Amino acid sequence: MATVDIELANWALDEARRKGASAAEVLCVTAESLEAGVRMGEVEKLKSSRERRLGLRVFCGKSSATSSTAELERDSLGAFVANTVELARLSAADPWAGLPEPALHPKSLPELSLADPDSGIVSADRALEIARTGENAALKFDPRIKNSGGAEFSSGRYRVLFANSQGFSGEYSGTSYSLVVAPIAQDGDAMQQGYWYTSNRRFGKLEDAESVGVTSAKRALRRLGARKIKTTHAPVVFDPDMAAGLIRSIVGAASGPALYKGASFLLGQLHKTIAAPGVTIVDDALIPGGLGSKPFDGEGLPTSRKNVIDKGVLATYLLDCYSARKLGLAPTGNAARSVGEAPSVSTTNLYLEPGSYTPAQIIGSVKNGLYLTETIGFGVNMVTGDYSRGAGGIWIENGELAYPVQEITIAGNLKDMIAGVEMIGNDLNWRSSTVAPTIKIAEMTIAGA
Amino acid sequence: MSNELVAPDKFFLNRFGMNHGALERILGSALERKADYADLYFEYKSAEGLALEESMVNHTSKSVSHGVGVRVCAEDRTGYAYSDEVTIDRMRLAAEAARAIADQRGTMPAAVQVGAPVARHALYDLPSTPLEVPVQERAKLLSEIDRIVRAHDPRVKNVMASFACEQKIVMIVKSDGQVAADVQPLCRLNVTVIAEDGKGRQMGSYGGGGRVEWNYFIENDRWREYALEAARQAIVNLDAVDAPAGETVVVLGPGWPGILLHEAIGHGLEGDFNRKKTSAFADRIGQKVASELCTVIDDGTIPNRRGSLNVDDEGTPTSRTVLIEKGILRGYLQDRMNARLMKMEPTGNGRRESFAHSPMPRMTNTFMLSGESTPEDIIKSVKKGLYAVNFGGGQVDITNGKFVFSASEAYLIEDGQVTRPVKGATLIGNGPDVLTRVSMVGNDLALDAGVGTCGKDGQSVPVGVGLPTIRIDGITVGGTRA
Numbered sequence: 067m068a069t070v071d072i073e074l075a076n077w078a079l080d081e082a083r084r085k086g087a088s089a090a091e092v093l094c095v096t097a098e099s100l101e102a103g104v105r106m107g108e109v110e111k112l113k114s115s116r117e118r119r120l121g122l123r124v125f126c127g128k129s130s131a132t133s134s135t136a137e138l139e140r141d142s143l144g145a146f147v148a149n150t151v152e153l154a155r156l157s158a159a160d161p162w163a164g165l166p167e168p169a170l171h172p173k174s175l176p177e178l179s180l181a182d183p184d185s186g187i188v189s190a191d192r193a194l195e196i197a198r199t200g201e202n203a204a205l206k207f208d209p210r211i212k213n214s215g216g217a218e219f220s221s222g223r224y225r226v227l228f229a230n231s232q233g234f235s236g237e238y239s240g241t242s243y244s245l246v247v248a249p250i251a252q253d254g255d256a257m258q259q260g261y262w263y264t265s266n267r268r269f270g271k272l273e274d275a276e277s278v279g280v281t282s283a284k285r286a287l288r289r290l291g292a293r294k295i296k297t298t299h300a301p302v303v304f305d306p307d308m309a310a311g312l313i314r315s316i317v318g319a320a321s322g323p324a325l326y327k328g329a330s331f332l333l334g335q336l337h338k339t340i341a342a343p344g345v346t347i348v349d350d351a352l353i354p355g356g357l358g359s360k361p362f363d364g365e366g367l368p369t370s371r372k373n374v375i376d377k378g379v380l381a382t383y384l385l386d387c388y389s390a391r392k393l394g395l396a397p398t399g400n401a402a403r404s405v406g407e408a409p410s411v412s413t414t415n416l417y418l419e420p421g422s423y424t425p426a427q428i429i430g431s432v433k434n435g436l437y438l439t440e441t442i443g444f445g446v447n448m449v450t451g452d453y454s455r456g457a458g459g460i461w462i463e464n465g466e467l468a469y470p471v472q473e474i475t476i477a478g479n480l481k482d483m484i485a486g487v488e489m490i491g492n493d494l495n496w497r498s499s500t501v502a503p504t505i506k507i508a509e510m511t512i513a514g515a
Numbered sequence: 516m517s518n519e520l521v522a523p524d525k526f527f528l529n530r531f532g533m534n535h536g537a538l539e540r541i542l543g544s545a546l547e548r549k550a551d552y553a554d555l556y557f558e559y560k561s562a563e564g565l566a567l568e569e570s571m572v573n574h575t576s577k578s579v580s581h582g583v584g585v586r587v588c589a590e591d592r593t594g595y596a597y598s599d600e601v602t603i604d605r606m607r608l609a610a611e612a613a614r615a616i617a618d619q620r621g622t623m624p625a626a627v628q629v630g631a632p633v634a635r636h637a638l639y640d641l642p643s644t645p646l647e648v649p650v651q652e653r654a655k656l657l658s659e660i661d662r663i664v665r666a667h668d669p670r671v672k673n674v675m676a677s678f679a680c681e682q683k684i685v686m687i688v689k690s691d692g693q694v695a696a697d698v699q700p701l702c703r704l705n706v707t708v709i710a711e712d713g714k715g716r717q718m719g720s721y722g723g724g725g726r727v728e729w730n731y732f733i734e735n736d737r738w739r740e741y742a743l744e745a746a747r748q749a750i751v752n753l754d755a756v757d758a759p760a761g762e763t764v765v766v767l768g769p770g771w772p773g774i775l776l777h778e779a780i781g782h783g784l785e786g787d788f789n790r791k792k793t794s795a796f797a798d799r800i801g802q803k804v805a806s807e808l809c810t811v812i813d814d815g816t817i818p819n820r821r822g823s824l825n826v827d828d829e830g831t832p833t834s835r836t837v838l839i840e841k842g843i844l845r846g847y848l849q850d851r852m853n854a855r856l857m858k859m860e861p862t863g864n865g866r867r868e869s870f871a872h873s874p875m876p877r878m879t880n881t882f883m884l885s886g887e888s889t890p891e892d893i894i895k896s897v898k899k900g901l902y903a904v905n906f907g908g909g910q911v912d913i914t915n916g917k918f919v920f921s922a923s924e925a926y927l928i929e930d931g932q933v934t935r936p937v938k939g940a941t942l943i944g945n946g947p948d949v950l951t952r953v954s955m956v957g958n959d960l961a962l963d964a965g966v967g968t969c970g971k972d973g974q975s976v977p978v979g980v981g982l983p984t985i986r987i988d989g990i991t992v993g994g995t996r997a
Contacts, residue, residue: 105591105791114596114612115871116605119580131575136582136599149577153563156650158571190615215793215914250793250914257795259914289915297761297997327568328673328709329718406578443919444908445941445993449709449718454758454941454993456910456919473917475941475993477760511995513760513943 075229082124085151089165091230093121095405099222102193121405124150128159134406162391171234172368175361179354180240185269188221196275203279204249211283215248234366243269247279251286260286267355292470295514301435302510308438309502313418315446321411322389331451340380342487347375351414358415358499364403384411418502421490425504428489430465437462451480474514483507523696527557527686531601535629542627542690545610548617550589555688557583558870562681567657582870585609589617595873633695635825638818639726644700645680648729653678660742667746673709687830695830700726706742710749719748723964725821748924751936758940758994764900765987769961773980776881778909778918779946785876786853788913795916795947804844805950808886811839815879821965822880822979829874833863850876868974882981886956890984893955895931902926902933916946941993957984
């Protein structure tokens with residue numbers, strides 16, 4: 067399979083040049099996966115997939131086009147390459163367009179342990195058993211867990227091959243495994259779903275299925291009896307998942323395309339203090355086995371570890387070649403690529419550096435405030451930083467988690483929120499490619515009754 | 516293109532060297548164990564995109580994708596396997612993977628005989644699609660949009676415009692022998708404007724489309740309307756003050772604010788959640804869930820609409836389903852499996868994103884029927900409240916019924932008058948209860964312009980919404996001004 071793809075990629079690059087392209091890139095992704103779901107102890111679904119796609123970007127001078135196809139036989143691929151070159155000719159010449167400076171391509175690639183050496187796709191029987199174990203643990207945890215949205219185990223492997231007409235080529239393979247359990251707690255007429263998951267590149271490093279199930283049950287149960295509260299201003303403690311979502315929004319505004327379009331509230335803030343002094347946010351593509359790790363970026367540039375926000379100062383933007391040229395800066399190795407799309411920008415493994423407080427100390431510091439465990443909706447305006455989202459969690463009274471709350475919103479502005487980070491927890495846990503410890507934000511508007 | 520229109524089923528048989536005999540053998544293999552039914556979903560999709568930024572049409576793209584999905588259903592279990600290699604061998608492997616869901620101790624069912632066509636609607640049999648319009652002509656329109664928006668107001672700082680079009684050819688072969696085939700065109704024109712004055716910057720977005728021809732955008736100067744509307748929204752928001760926080764009377768404008776129905780009502784009425792009783796609406800058919808002013812419909816049969824389909828993605832013709840009639844909950848949205856398990860009829864709402872996904876109950880075009888009030892009277896009736904006319908996205912927690920939708924253009928209502936614009940804010944409410952608070956319904960039902968995309972369980976499908984002006988007597992607004 068591997069050699070076939072490299073041959074095919076090189077053939078497509080040559081074909082593009084024969085058809086008149088001045089430069090070209092090929093991305094070839096092969097993926098396989100199996101998902102197995104159970105619900106109320108019974109098998110609910112099995113899904114097996116297999117995909118192989120080829121993406122192309124061609125340049126005719128400063129004009130470019132991107133394309134993708136599943137038709138990989140030489141005849142149809144040849145016609146497709148010709149069409150793409152034709153499309154590129156019809157695009158406007160863009161002075162900032164082009165492949166990276168050839169000298170920036172890496173000479174060697176780091177080994178990042180992205181694939182599990184011991185396990186491939188997990189068999190359907192084993193996958194169903196794991197899902198069943200997780201769901202059972204939730205169902206038997208408490209008599210109020212009476213229903214379930216189910217549990218799902220999935221495993222997948224993929225291979226990415228990238229090559230361009232200036233001689234760079236690289237490839238990597240990866241695996242991923244995950245288990246999600248989503249039981250429902252009931253009390254009278256009220257129903258609440260809980261949700262918990264584990265995810266890893268190594269099968270053996272997944273959190274134990276039973277403990278995922280138990281956590282999901284506890285998360286459902288603690289929402290029972292949730293009430294609406296009166297509108298107020300109060301501190302908000304973000305649990306680790308919520309804090310991770312917040313740093314993702316903030317760093318999203320540091321991405322090159324948002325900046326050159328003028329669609330970012332971080333415009334003009336490079337090297338300025340934008341956050342509380344304890345805030346350091348790191349993007350690290352090189353963590354061995356990291357869910358967001360990759361040895362080179364979507365344009366074939368080296369990836370790296372960098373502080374995006376360093377002790378409160380916006381230290382770098384995240385840039386692909388195009389946005390870097392437009393902003394007069396150097397690319398940062400954050401080009402992301404999906405087959406058939408032009409490069410975009412994304413983080414790799416993104417995290418907020420932990421502080422010294424335990425979550426209990428953070429909650430204990432709040433007299434009256436919200437412990438935020440869920441948000442709903444998309445109410446973040448990246449141009450202004452205005453933030454207004456549906457929220458749920460547990461109300462804090464005199465430093466203790468008192469009762470669950472729902473049907474409320476939290477609102478503020480991302481600039482004020484990141485500057486208002488008062489405490490940072492010590493509970494950083496790598497559960498996903500973006501993670502953060504518990505944090506406390508000094509004050510937000512909480513709207514309710 | 517035109518022979519595909521006449522016979523999309525022939526398209527697959529010719530292109531991938533299939534014949535009815537081969538399909539019958541694969542369906543037979545899928546049904547080898549004790550299953551209720553199986554189906555094959557073939558898809559061939561071509562898509563093109565053009566985008567303009569900084570006055571250049573510098574992004575062009577095209578894609579061709581195809582694949583086949585094999586599904587086996589046994590009671591409430593689904594086995595699904597797909598491949599983007601459409602060959603007999605791959606399909607046989609997929610059938611073996613999919614049938615693993617079924618009970619081993621089954622018996623061989625009667626042989627499948629493929630052939631009977633499904634009668635489908637003809638909601639978008641276009642003489643030609645925008646894919647056939649020269650790229651230069653499409654690019655020229657984007658440049659013209661850029662020009663008129665920049666000339667419109669000096670506060671316009673940046674214009675982004677895009678045109679995306681696709682054509683999907685699908686064929687669904689069912690184990691009862693029926694074959695449904697369809698050609699599904701879809702396109703969308705979008706404009707985003709960034710405006711700036713001395714005090715700040717704001718963004719406005721507008722667009723539209725559907726299963727329409729290129730001329731749709733040209734006639735009635737729709738392209739110009741989209742462009743100027745995006746600019747207007749950006750400029751209005753430059754003067755926005757902080758939105759209120761807390762429960763208040765809200766008047767929703769017509770059209771796109773119908774996203775309220777999609778989130779608050781629609782998802783909760785999808786058959787899968789109700790069969791599993793994980794929806795806040797479970798077991799509530801016949802109960803009052805809205806004020807008697809409210810009648811809510813899901814209709815997949817409106818010609819040329821983004822949310823419409825001739826047949827759904829499991830081969831059932833789409834239909835018009837009354838969800839709420841004068842306040843009473845009447846029906847659910849069903850695919851085949853959930854309809855069968857709930858002993859109801861399929862409603863033609865079994866949809867999927869692509870061959871890589873198994874179908875499930877989804878909305879098509881969801882809207883509320885007009886009432887009797889004029890929009891002016893509705894606004895005049897409000898002493899203090901919010902008038903929200905444009906929205907970004909929304910989301911719902913099916914199980915507890917809480918939903919949100921985020922206003923991107925809203926104004927204060929003070930003493931019956933629309934006054935100052937306020938900043939975007941999220942509105943949050945309780946699905947089974949929010950429509951009971953509807954106290955006035957306008958006579959001005961409008962459907963949205965055709966830009967909606969709905970996500971569920973990782974699958975995106977195009978949808979439409981619609982609403983007349985309505986007054987809601989209390990919903991929580993998530994502003995900052997307490």
